[in-house]
Amino acid sequence: MNKDKNFFKAQERLAKIKAFLLVSPLLLFVLVFFVTPILLILVKAVYNPKVNNLIPQTVVVIKQYDYKNVFPNEQVLKVFLTELQVLSKNRTSGVLAEELNRKVSGFGSTIKKTARKIRNKDISKIPNYKEYLLSVTKKWNNPYFWMAIQRSYSSFTLSNVLAAVDLEYNLEGEIVRKEESKRIYFTILVKTLYMAVLITLFTIILAYPTAYFLASLPKSKANLLMIFVLLPFWTSLLVRIVSWITLLQEYGVVNELLIYLSIIDQPLDIVFNQFATVITMTHILLPFMVLPLYGSMRAMDITYVKASASLGANPFLTFFKIYFPLTLSGLSAGAVLVFIISIGYYITPALIGGVDGQMISNLVEFHMRTSNNWELASAMGGILLVITLVLYAVYNRLVGVNNMKLG
């Protein structure tokens, strides 16, 4: 008896090892090319040693700074000016200016001006450092500047994560909302979520009848018609977006048709804005909704519907109580897929969104490519990741991931 048990246990272990070996290439691939980059991004979102490396001594001596005096004491100023002079001679003061400008907007220009003036000056001959700085520019009279340097002591900082949702540290060290005119990220985040909800709703409205029709056909006909759903899927994404631009532009197909039919007399403004983005993304993400729905509808046992009818339920009741709940697995799979893809989408808003239809990903691109603020871009990416995980958890609570059917 024990011999048999051991034999079976050994067989089980062997099967598990075989399974692991089969999966290990994929696991390795995911770990190296998916998990590791994400971890690196999350680290970059909170770790920024640049200022610390550029002015290490200043950052140490300014620890006792009290913002109520606005200026640190003369000793600190001397250390700062000495280090700034070294940077200026090496032409790296511009790097410091960029970094500090990201912490306090406007600080950069002050640093650059001061760096230019201090480059060839004899620091020991300056009688009063505070007066000297004020003579370069009155803008030095700003406690936020000195606070930014003080905060740079720790290379780990939440500033970028806070900035990504329009928050910041004030002089007391508390977290507060940024002032009205500087708030952009949170608004865009909300707009992105709003657009994703719209797109999900529109794809459901269009995909449900389509999938129902396809599911009711015999398999051979359905497979043939399915090609019409998949064909756009296989066409280049850029081609699809550009065709929408051609359709929606000022003297494009839609406007010309409406003018011809005398429905309107001036062309509508339907391209390079939020409207165009939502329409185009609905078109692009439609197959992601049709396929799971089709799968769950196909797999449904039609006898339930017939039983409901034979028990006396009218068509509406049958639909809402029997048919719809049975398609919920496919519907929720499609909805989750479309929603999560939408919030991270970049290409469509970049090409057809204009200024009005920008999503969070376009701002991430701006910080990656144009302003070179990779720390802020990483923070924004991290926040998007957290939102996606939270939504996934909520979905799991409500519907259950095991109930997902991807067709």
Added chain:
Amino acid sequence: MKKIILGMSIVAATLSAESLTVISWGGDYGKAQVKHMIDPFMAKTGTKVLFDDYKGGTAEIKAQVDSKNVKWDVVDIEYIDLEKACSENMLERIDTSFLPKGENGMAANKDFYPAALASECAIGNIYWATVFAYSKNHIGANKPTTISDFFDLKKFPGKRAMRKRAQINLEWALIADGVAKNKVYDVLETEEGQKRAFKKLDTIKKNIIWFDSWSQAPQLLNDGSAIMAQSANGRMTEFEIVWDAQAFDLDGWAIVKGSKNVELAKEFIAFATSTKALSGMQDVNYGPTRASSGTYIPKEKLSKLPSAHLDEGFKVSGGFWSDYSTELNEKYNSWLLK
């Protein structure tokens, strides 16, 4: 064994023909550079030149320098961005001793106009201007003549096309609002001045089409999507240019810091800024930066060059934008998204 190594190194030497990556702005300007500078240089030295476009700005250069992965060797950079790039250590510092004499026999530092050699990071190659233009076919009865007309929606209803950045747009807004051309940068330095510029831009905000590349401007004028478009004067040769408030500036050749072909890059720049090569820039209505190139320019061409309209415009300040570019472009981006 020795024979094999010798053979292999000879083969390797011949296979690795020298190659240089030169980046410029494309469009008609790029074509003129190919005709007068790139092709003759390739023919003369046998070097392979990879000539590509970029959209301006310093971000791509910075990304390469920061990640220590420098692919570009020579870049044609606007002087409005040059001081920023130079002070942030993105460009190699080059002296002027390698530049050839002019065809008139003058030494380089006498032949070049002073502004072209003023920066330690670039050699100026053209004088050009940012102007706005309109198409005769789409403009209607009234013709714009001043920068205020650009901001006047009542007299000139329709869309305007502008480049998607703060530079030049803020200066134009202030000048159209009544600021004297020589005081623009003083006003723009202050908070109130910046607010004033954005407020003026607000008056036409809904009617602006934003583009990334100068070559999009003529397209937008051609199909009537915009009735007035901002662009470099050389791109607008088929349209009517309005020279009022023209933003006068230079372009120059710079070498990216960390480029692996600095000597070859200098050779190219020396060739490209020689008298004859530089005079080819008149094809796109840009003024060469050497006095000796003037002998190749016919009298009728001179009135089309920006230098003939100096008093109607203002000189762009690279120093101002070196300090304030980041801050103002941040403000510009939040303004854009509201």
